Amino acid sequence: xxxxxxxxxxxxxxxxxxxxxxxxxxxxxxxxxxxxxxxxxxxxxxxxxxxxxxxxxxxxxxxxxxxxxxxxxxxxxxxxxxxxxxxxxxxx
Numbered sequence: 001x002x003x004x005x006x007x008x009x010x011x012x013x014x015x016x017x018x019x020x021x022x023x024x025x026x027x028x029x030x031x032x033x034x035x036x037x038x039x040x041x042x043x044x045x046x047x048x049x050x051x052x053x054x055x056x057x058x059x060x061x062x063x064x065x066x067x068x069x070x071x072x073x074x075x076x077x078x079x080x081x082x083x084x085x086x087x088x089x090x091x092x
Contacts, residue, residue: 031091040087044080051076 055072059065 037088037091040084043087044084047080047083048073048076051079 051072052069053072055068055070058068058072062068
């Protein structure tokens with residue numbers, strides 16, 4: 001007996017239904033892994049540290065203490081939180 005035709009009223013089996021986030025963003029939902037989440041935290045710290053050090057170095061070179069350090073830190077925290085939020089959204 002042939003399978004019934006699929007149409008708009010045919011329910012999608014649970015194993016074939018895409019998650020809401022994967023449909024919207026095009027990224028598949030991943031299983032939560034402590035290593036992936038730890039990597040996201042490490043990236044956050046690295047971004048903040050690199051941009052703060054860059055601001056500190058530029059402050060010393062141009063004599064604008066502490067403004068570029070504050071700008072670098074603020075941009076690093078903002079960008080790091082955005083990246084952390086996007087990574088966390090894929091897991092939860």
